[in-house]
Amino acid sequence: MSYEFEVLKQRFDEGELSISEYLPFPIKESWLRCKNNALDMKGGLQYERLRKNRFAELKYDSRLLIESSKNHLQRLHDSVADAGWSILLTDANCNTLHVMRSNKIVNDDLFSAFDSGVVLNERNVGTTAMSCSIHSKRFTRVYGNEHYNNVLTGLNCAALPILSPKGIAIGSINVTNENPLNDPTVFFMLKACAKNIQKQLIYSMPETLVIEMTLSSGQFGELTNLIIGVGPDTSIVGCNEAAQRFLFNNCPVNDQKFQSIFDTPFSDVLNLGVRQQKIFKLRATSGVFLTAKVVQPFTQNQLSNSVSTQSIPDHIEHQVDPVYFGDPNISKSIDRGRKVIGRLPVILLGESGVGKEVSAQHLHLESQCSGKFISINCASIPESLIESELFGYQGGAFTGADKKGYKGRIAEAHNGTLFLDEIGDMPLVMQSRLLRVLETRKVNPLGSNIEKEVSFQLICATNIDLAKLVESGGFRKDLYYRIKGYSINLLPLRSRVDKIGIADVILRKDCLNKSMLDEDVKRLIENYDWPGNIRELRNALLYADTINEGDDTITLEELPEEYHTLFVPLPESPQACENKKSLGKVDIEMQKLISTALAQCKGNVSEAAKWLGMSRATLYRKLPANYAKSVSS
Template identity: 35%
Template sequence: MAFLSERDGGSLASNAQVIELIDPGTEGHLEFIRRAHQRSTAAGLDTTSKVDMAPPPSSALKELIEKNNRLKSCALPFMETLYEQVVNTHSMVLLTDASGTIIESLGDDDFLVKAQKVALAPGVTWSEEHKGTNAIGTALIEELPTVVHGQDHFLDVNRFLTCSAAPIFDPNGVAIGVLDVTGDYRSYHRHTMGLVRMSAQMIENHLFNSSFQDAIIVQFHQRGEFLGSVVEGAAAFSPAGKFLAANRAAMVQFGMSANALKSHTFSSLFGMPLSALIDHYRTCNPIPLILCLHNGNQVTARASLGSVGRGRIFDSVGLVKNHVEPSVSQQPNQVSLKSNTTCQKSRHLSSLKYLNTGDPQVAKIIEKVGKVIDKDIPILILGETGTGKEILAQAIHNDSPRADKPFVAVNCASIPETLIESELFGYEDGAFTGAKKKGSQGRILQANGGTLFLDEIGDMPISLQARLLRVLQERVVTPLGSQKSIPVNLQVICATHRNLRDQIATGHFREDLYYRLHGLVVRIPALRERTDLQKIIHRILENESHNPRIRVSPEVMKAFTTHAWPGNIRQLTNILRTASVMTDEAETIEWDHLPDDFLDEWHALRLDNKTRQADQAPAQPEENLHTAPASAPVASTRPQFSVRSNFSMQTKIAAPPRNNAPAFPSKSRASAFEVQVHHRPGATPKGSGLDQTFSKFREGRFDSWTHSQKLANREELAETLPQAPRFREDSYDTRAYDARAQGYLGSRQATARAPVDNPINLDDLESRAIQDALETCRGNVSAAARMLGISRNTIYRRLNSK
């Protein structure tokens, strides 16, 4: 068996290997002790050797403690906590330096007498050379947690002891001491080693944090709940991104040793520039982030900026310098550049690896982009609004050699046509009326050396397209009012939701510019086309929610995964951000937490899909719709609801379609069902709404829920909407049938006690009333609720109980 150092991150001993080594009686442990005994024999010791009991001079002990004062001060709080766990077990807690010399001890009084017999006291060295095989000395040589129990000790005099020790490493991976619990061998407990290992690691983490107070420290783990625990990884970086040090847990997750990590940077380890992390923590809430390691593993991380967060910066050799604020005398365009959010490095913590969330289409895009990312090839990103075109552009910039240069985003559709030329190309003093006194640099020059992202390039005025083409071809820009052309070196990424070929055909886009931009063309799939929606939802919640444990309920998740998402990721992000706020202290997003406009949209799109499916079904002859016998089975094309509730229903009115309304199909066809109603002979239908509807049932004239009348406007619709029905108790023959108790309405023959065949259930009636109201209101749940006289939540609950 190969025995591995616990600090050797590149070939780190697995936890299972360590357990085998420290568990007395196992094959691995026996081999481990046998090798230690061989070293003791080679050192000239035998089992009967005398123990050196001479105490060190007080001056030497004082010097030893002062030399290791930092280790002792860091370890003492954890030693006291560890001692509280083993008190009254005939044991003591020991701390040694790198040579195995004891510098601090805490122990039970009844065991201290025995400890003095074998010199378990400050100033005494317990290396293998002096004391043979023992937990302290052997742990220092093997650099592994070590248990030496009873007869495992090399010297006979020490075989009444049981010792559990773990080495302590500094941030550079050098063993600087040992933490040990020693006691009577009869009080051995295998869990003692776990306590010692955990305490040693806590000491290491404390040393690590105190050693790099001015550095940027990233704490991370593959499981977010382990952040802040003893097993979290911690890596320190300079403000320039250079790797400085890492704790053992970080080496395990990186899969590299301390020496191997020295050649890395933050960007090479986490797949994104350090500047993006710094910008995030300076401008956003310090919530945990999802980062991607160089080996592809995703981790939850948080960071402390050290001196960067306190306003200090490092020079090229790592010395701290005072941070100088921008002077008032700076040019206005320089100040505005720093304050303009479009010219700052994006706060999106994105890299290409970070964007790969499992969808094969996105993975293919990332693969293509990765091949041209360091080449001078223009990139054109196509996709619907809200699919994340700018996020992809930012990720390309972050992974490119230009990552430390500006990323300037320009939305060509949002800048007025009269201003876009000066915004892009800049201008000289006096170039036009109202121009700034010292002119303006322009977005293209601001992006010099970095990346220029032209969003919605299809909306750029055609008059400016020729000037942009010259910039791309000749790599020079001429500000307005200037005769001087300024060379520029930049990467150009464009994006649009339009079909540029159609724009060319209609004369709105230059063909020569199209082919100049047509380097690598990628299309981001719409959210409804992606297979990684659940992963995207979880990531958005991790980045946007105030509660890191918040999740989406299964019912809401099902609705999300079946929704069309016309607004794509932008819409999903806003909905989740709002819903997470509405949850207050709850940890699950339910229907009641979702915005009303999304619920209306979801039901409208769902209704549209159902109607299209119904329209594609074979049509039933019209005469059958009106002459179907009462015993014919009722078509069940609408959801059935198990929840019953007393609510009023009103007559459905066909609303006129708006000119700008979505193309929902017209709902004017007759419903293929009949309703049988009890009615006391001679009773006159009163009121409106369902009273009139039931009157049609009684007279056999009912053929549709929908009036054929077409209303001219919304005001006429509001005036025509009937009031809630008023039922009079004497309108029904309660002796013949109690409709509320039995759950359905019978036919007119029920008065004569005639049998009723296939009566319609009230659930069916309520279900269809809700569905017809939604059709009438074109999916507007609020309007449907007002029409029916019920709350919107009642409609949601009934539709969701499908």
Template identity: 30%
Template sequence: MTLSMRHADRHADRILELVRSGRPEIGSDIVAQSWGRCINEYRLHPAKPHDPVFISRVELEERRARQADIIACARYEMTTLYQQLADVESAVVLTDTDGVIIHMVSSPEFAAEVGPLGLRVGGKWSEHDAGTNGMGTCLAAGGPVSVRREDHFYTQFTQLTCSAVPVYDPSGEIAAVLDVTSRSSLMQQHLLVLLGMTARMVENRLIDARYRNAHPLHFHSRPEFVYTLHEGKLAVGDDGRILAANRSALFQLGMQSMEDIRTRKIEDLFQTSLEDMLQRSMSSSFHPVVTYRANAALRFFAVARRPATDAKGAPLALAAGAVAAESASVVAPTPQRVPPRPAVPRPAGAPGSIFKDPRLTAHLDTARRVIARQTPVLLCGETGSGKEVFARAVHEASPHAGGAFVAVNCASLPETLIESELFGYRAGAFTGAQRTGRRGKILQADGGTLFLDEIADMPLELQARLLRVLDERQVTPLGTEETHPVDFQLISASHQHLPQRVREGRFREDLYYRLAGIELLLPPLRERSDRRDLIAHVLATESGGVGALSAEAERLLLEHPWPGNLRQLRHVLRTAAALADGRPITREHLPSLTQVAAPAALPTAVAQARPATPAAEPAAADTALPVKLNPIQANERQVLLQLLEQHRWNVSNVAKALDVSRNTLYRKLHKLHIEVSHPD
């Protein structure tokens, strides 16, 4: 008898003895209970060979079609969790309520190893089909479960450890199971916490997906928990009736089930109405406002928004992945974390001093001459090519250098706030406003320079108002009839081709000619002849003047194509400086320049979700942050940095990957202190 056969016999004998003995553990241990069901109800035998069960391709396609919204909501969260685990011998799995795997994220190597065991899309893992296992036992028990190696019913699964949690739909019913299967048997309780957090993010996304016509309302008893994983979330109809709620909302409101809350209106829960909450949220720039529990003294902080399908409403919060509902991402252990060191001040320097490329110096000289005659300047170029740094250099050598340089990123503001940010407003201009008036950006730029970045993203209705301000040189704040004369020099920028936007009817032709007094094309980093000097300058800035490059590292930096331009260079060197920790930067400190991309031929997230190498590298850069983030924010920041690197610092592509607006993504990046508008 071989060693494996003896092991199988011992494993089977142990299960049979425990179940037949009727020991007390049977009634209290979730695994022992599962063994009992396998033998007594399903008539399975642990010593008999188990053949994996697969459904047909046609049935699989039908199941995936029925679960399309759940898969869409879980896909990115699963990929993020897999990357955070940084374990090549693991898989993140999603099953339906019959235990059929409908989506899976893993490395190609591990997927090939466990595929013959049935761990692949289409495999069936209910207890009846596969005995005791994480996915099937989670469904049978109706709650989180960890099934370690020897806990599995069948011997061939004892090389694996499974942890699984249920995913609930907006009606409160189990809709799917989220599972991590790996060769490791460590930290399963911690992994259950991570899975639970991921499941809650999927549930929040599912509410957004199924109630896009409803008003999302976020609340918590503590303001810092609004827009986080711990927030309560409601979907509210136009009539104020509650359509759906997440589990945190039920708990905070003292409700037992969705049936308890679906009969209520917002006035039954809080001392406010839907319209009042919407107006107060808008006037507070969607920061949490105070409200109270109906018929009680319990205080909450809440934010309400217009439906996602309302084009005139405020943008939805991040509804996907590490930025789900603008909440935090899962906190996962990160290997080989670099010890933090004190942040060092960055050396100051004149922005113009970093331009040594002949084309840039010529452009800079041209811009300085024309702006002295009040001629508007339009800067064009790829994302991250340094448009704002260039604009600052023009300002500092202009007749208005004594005034303020006011930058406005038109893509980073919600459409409902661009107008108030640009033109300002008086106190009480919004119904229910509890704040004082505010000078808009145009008034702030009086006597200085107004820099309108991503001007192509300005809404059409505001383009007309901006054109009037440029022609009349006076501005009227919202909520008042008073006009204020303004004198500022204008610099605009866009990575989009404005003439094409004009032809498409998405940008006013008269405003384009008003902005483009002179149009300058900034070269991308890969075409600049001063790359070596620029790399040295950025490294000195990011390392506090103590960074040094090895010859090989310098060669890698000089030869890299830099699709993300200066923005990508800055973050690569910031990460490298943190990893080197005062030592010379070598090849190993530049992982994003040396990693091999996943093969494009692999069609699913399995290929795309290669484990981060290592996942701690972006997090290491966080040690230089001047602002301390909590663990959830730090981890969310790490995930977004990885996505930006993956998409070569193209914010538009990252926003498309997350299925959110660029405005929403810009707000999240700003909140997490990820610089994407400096330079641009």
């Protein structure tokens, strides 16, 4: 860098902020943000690395971006690596997701941050091409002394944001070289890579018809072409950057209807583009004609399906789905439920805490219906309010009613899924009205004579034996057979095959600090009855994650105290018993001392450990055999 730029940087560091006007816009804004955050230009750097489980969670959250980028980044790396360029893929917060280093690196210390899981936001490292491109949503170069932190002046970087189908910056691609090469070819390839990733993200949207348009009768597949994604309700659910500029004047895509952007009827798209597979004309509301082609009809799910099953974080030993049931019989039943839900009502049976609502939400998402998932707990709504809550009411229908009226939860589930939890607790009067809705598919709000048609998928759940409730007169027989289309029995946690797999999924999805279980905790999970089922297990693991007293492995001592006395040590092998004969008086005296401490503390292992001045884990290992037996009984 020139002497003049070094003087500029020194004056800015001394507080002359107005001199930043001489900087390119994205870099100027970044320097001002860094100064505002009290970053030291001359300070050293210690790169922050995400904890293993937090990085695994981050990768899982960014799985679609990672999968959509993989092939395009590889092609870019193959083209530019020999010229000394290394590649970084980050999320919107500048956390490094994927790294592809050049084999031409000379000063390896400068590239110490080129590792997955490193945090490279401005608060940590100052100005970078990634942060500038994400903030400005445009291509940015940051060379040498343009980096706010002097440690990074040996790097020369360029970056582009990756835009979601809605036009939001969700990540960035960065290329870095030790040499200050101003190579337009590399920058063009970087821009093409970012555009291709955005295009892939649009293709990955489930249940989306994708249309590609040219401004003339030119070639399809060109990066300058306009691409839009249209949902089943004809709303535009996403587009590429070119379409956002041309059709939406750079404004966000907010599910505008196809008819608000084009004069051409959407039926022409389905007839010409899908059924006849022809190239056709679209007339924008501005009067401009575009040449168009349907490149993906509604029936293709492509990448979105493969990502959901292939991108489980590496630290999970069990290859499981995001919703994991820990039992093949349950998984089989849920899979069948996914097939029948559009045609038959589904009822979920099981104890409290087995995950009935989670299973219902999973079935709703798998059905890919266009409406909402509406959940109603029939046991939690007061009997006096359940009618208005379910069926809605006309404005002024009763004292205290909202003047605007209320749509009602059943009407909200139109074209979606209605989930009735604890349906066995629904009052008999309401059962009668619900039966009529299920038979007629019409809702009559309170105070209104006008019936509204509704269409929804029905999922019910209960922990009560409805057949016995029917016999006792507590549940209508005709309603019972109306909702009993396909039954799924969700086994209690104690009866499931893979309890450790379920615990692993809880660690991945819900825990911030812990990612593994030690062997004692695994044995406790396997042998304990878990009367509160998955809800109880989740609470126990979250407790350990919250107190976080050790490394990333949950130990027995980090679980709530009521679980400590439930742990039973493994029985000793014959060889261990033989060895024990020669332990001598010291161990015998220790066991006597432990027995005395346990008696003194009335069997409380934690108190006994404190009394003896040892850890609970040590006391467990030395626990006398007769006391272990009493714990297990």
